[in-house]
Amino acid sequence: MKIGGTFISSLDYPGRISLVISTGGCPLKCPYCHNPELIDGGDEVSLISIFKKIDDATEFVDSVALTGGEPILQFNAVKEILAYAKSRGLETKLDTNGIYPEKLSEILYLADYVSLDIKCPFDKYSEIIGADIGKKVKKSMEIISSYPETFLECRTTYVPGLMKPEDIKQISREIKCDVYTLQQFRNRKVLDSSLDKIPSPSPHELKKIGEMIKPILNKVKIKTAEFGEEII
Numbered sequence: 001m002k003i004g005g006t007f008i009s010s011l012d013y014p015g016r017i018s019l020v021i022s023t024g025g026c027p028l029k030c031p032y033c034h035n036p037e038l039i040d041g042g043d044e045v046s047l048i049s050i051f052k053k054i055d056d057a058t059e060f061v062d063s064v065a066l067t068g069g070e071p072i073l074q075f076n077a078v079k080e081i082l083a084y085a086k087s088r089g090l091e092t093k094l095d096t097n098g099i100y101p102e103k104l105s106e107i108l109y110l111a112d113y114v115s116l117d118i119k120c121p122f123d124k125y126s127e128i129i130g131a132d133i134g135k136k137v138k139k140s141m142e143i144i145s146s147y148p149e150t151f152l153e154c155r156t157t158y159v160p161g162l163m164k165p166e167d168i169k170q171i172s173r174e175i176k177c178d179v180y181t182l183q184q185f186r187n188r189k190v191l192d193s194s195l196d197k198i199p200s201p202s203p204h205e206l207k208k209i210g211e212m213i214k215p216i217l218n219k220v221k222i223k224t225a226e227f228g229e230e231i232i
């Protein structure tokens with residue numbers, strides 16, 4: 001399988017220490033992608049070597065987190081990694097952009113926590129990220145939220161200029177999840193260089209948007225480089 005790398009993190013899976021596996025390849029080209037080098041692939045590694053990394057980490061992590069790229073692009077390998085992590089007594093987290101609802105439904109029983117990207121309101125995907133996948137993402141969300149054993153985080157990277165606070169309000173009316181996270185756009189490394197000039201929204205700006213949607217959603221968090229995660 002293709003991966004960008006592996007690392008240990010206490011930030012990726014809330015409340016857990018994880019072995020994070022960053023998978024290569026993604027069918028989307030979000031203009032603000034902060035992992036553009038992963039869109040086309042990564043380094044080829046064997047599943048056996050990934051299993052060994054899990055074995056080596058088992059003493060000091062309690063979970064395995066798969067991020068990307070888009071992990072489900074490598075469905076068979078991801079399924080095997082999730083199953084292996086479970087067999088070692090570890091919890092599992094899966095990040096996805098929601099483009100593969102059917103495949104997602106086949107591996108959900110192996111995922112304790114899913115972070116689902118909600119890039120924008122479902123009817124604005126073509127306009128904002130250039131891919132008309134809003135219906136698929138909605139279907140993914142519905143599948144996960146109907147699966148009580150899996151914790152669902154929906155998350156949006158707020159990019160001023162590409163979206164407005166009203167878009168976040170529309171998202172908050174359209175989604176159903178256990179927690180919603182509003183992430184700060186960072187302009188240091190992005191796919192579309194024209195976004196280099198867009199300043200990151202301030203923690204204060206994100207907090208204001210978070211407070212606006214709090215009455216609609218049960219649990220709202222913001223995530224910024226300055227202060228990490230804050231519950232609103």
Ligand code: SF4
Pocket residue numbers: 026027028029030032033034035036039068069070097
């Ligand atoms: S932001 Fe995520 S979904 Fe979008 S292109 Fe990058 S890796 Fe793919």
